[in-house]
Amino acid sequence: MSPQEVKQQNLVAIYQALLQLMTQKPMAAISVTELCQAAKVSRSYFYRHYTTFDQIILAYQEQNMLHYLRQLPNQSQVSLADLMTHYFELTQTEVATTRLLIKNGKLDVLVQTFQTVFKLLIKQNRVSNPRGMHIFEEPYYYEFFSGAVVNVAVNWVQRDMPEPPKYLGQQIDHLAKYH
Numbered sequence: 181m182s183p184q185e186v187k188q189q190n191l192v193a194i195y196q197a198l199l200q201l202m203t204q205k206p207m208a209a210i211s212v213t214e215l216c217q218a219a220k221v222s223r224s225y226f227y228r229h230y231t232t233f234d235q236i237i238l239a240y241q242e243q244n245m246l247h248y249l250r251q252l253p254n255q256s257q258v259s260l261a262d263l264m265t266h267y268f269e270l271t272q273t274e275v276a277t278t279r280l281l282i283k284n285g286k287l288d289v290l291v292q293t294f295q296t297v298f299k300l301l302i303k304q305n306r307v308s309n310p311r312g313m314h315i316f317e318e319p320y321y322y323e324f325f326s327g328a329v330v331n332v333a334v335n336w337v338q339r340d341m342p343e344p345p346k347y348l349g350q351q352i353d354h355l356a357k358y359h
Contacts, residue, residue: 190225191243194216194219197219198210202284238292238293244270245294249266251266256305257305258306260307261350262349263301264350272345290333328355
């Protein structure tokens with residue numbers, strides 16, 4: 181196994197172990213030793229790669245979202261509505277995890293994950309914006325947009341996802357046009 185495959189395997193193991201432990205008790209009550217034992221990784225592995233449990237969640241969530249988005253149509257740009265539809269589909273697929281993270285007060289990690297991936301897609305010029313790219317240069321735009329989208333997703337999940345992801349994707353696209 182390559183070093184990259186080992187790293188990926190360890191990330192998945194420690195992330196899944198953290199989620200499992202979070203179903204049993206609050207994240208604040210989980211020790212590094214307990215997490216490492218559950219994940220079957222060494223404490224030195226943990227301290228070499230992470231300083232907080234949030235970093236584990238962020239690393240896995242970013243990787244998972246990027247993997248999912250690689251399945252987007254292989255065109256140079258994707259509309260905001262399509263991109264947001266895919267985000268809500270992923271949220272729907274990962275609803276149990278999303279609920280667990282919300283329950284443990286990890287809304288900030290969800291926002292940070294979204295913001296990081298969205299910035300990367302903008303940097304790669306993957307998101308079409310009919311109003312031009314200048315909006316992405318506005319101060320606090322990423323923070324505003326990321327917080328808004330994740331808050332919509334959290335509310336949607338807490339209401340048991342009554343609308344389909346495509347509807348929410350279209351709504352975000354519609355609302356984004358008023359910025």
